[in-house]
Amino acid sequence: NKNAVSQTDMNLIAYQYFEGVDLMAIEGVSEGLIMTLIAEIGLDGIRKFPTAKQFTAWLRLAPNNKISGGKVLSNHIPKGSSRLKIAFRNTANAIGNLKEGWLADFFKRLNYKKGRATAVSALARKLAVIIWNMLVKGQSYQPPSLYLFLDEKRKIAAAKRIQKQITKFGLTDRDIEITKY
Numbered sequence: 726n727k728n729a730v731s732q733t734d735m736n737l738i739a740y741q742y743f744e745g746v747d748l749m750a751i752e753g754v755s756e757g758l759i760m761t762l763i764a765e766i767g768l769d770g771i772r773k774f775p776t777a778k779q780f781t782a783w784l785r786l787a788p789n790n791k792i793s794g795g796k797v798l799s800n801h802i803p804k805g806s807s808r809l810k811i812a813f814r815n816t817a818n819a820i821g822n823l824k825e826g827w828l829a830d831f832f833k834r835l836n837y838k839k840g841r842a843t844a845v846s847a848l849a850r851k852l853a854v855i856i857w858n859m860l861v862k863g864q865s866y867q868p869p870s871l872y873l874f875l876d877e878k879r880k881i882a883a884a885k886r887i888q889k890q891i892t893k894f895g896l897t898d899r900d901i902e903i904t905k906y
Contacts, residue, residue: 746865748856748866752829753828755819757812761809762809764808772861777854784813786850788801820852821845832844832848
């Protein structure tokens with residue numbers, strides 16, 4: 726059928742358009758965000774921003790910190806919307822539904838502390854910074870190695886907490902029977 730949409734490999738198109746930068750390497754990034762990025766700003770447009778901070782401010786994803794006398798009075802995201810901001814927020818929301826990954830863990834920590842709306846905004850900003858660094862500076866996407874260290878640190882802290890509870894309740898090895906499944 727001449728009107729049927731042909732199957733195109735968006736990963737290949739994005740890889741060629743962005744001069745060898747693989748945006749699909751970021752967990753949770755889909756074709757929708759890449760197509761919106763190409764359509765709304767393009768590679769030349771994103772390179773016009775000297776810093777990632779200016780790019781996120783243009784997207785209206787950077788918090789507008791109002792400080793007086795060292796006290797933070799307000800730090801909300803400015804109002805205003807664009808298709809690209811919506812695409813970043815939708816991608817952040819999708820990452821929030823993932824089970825694993827350091828971006829999903831970042832989202833879950835913020836979601837627990839501040840709520841889903843704040844977590845979506847913060848992760849959308851983080852994604853914008855990651856993509857800006859990949860496209861402008863040519864950095865490849867690598868999840869931080871510190872993340873693995875923090876994961877191990879959490880496991881050690883959980884083991885210490887359990888050990889404290891065992892001693893608090895005065896349990897011995899005979900009282901606790903651990904079975905392997």
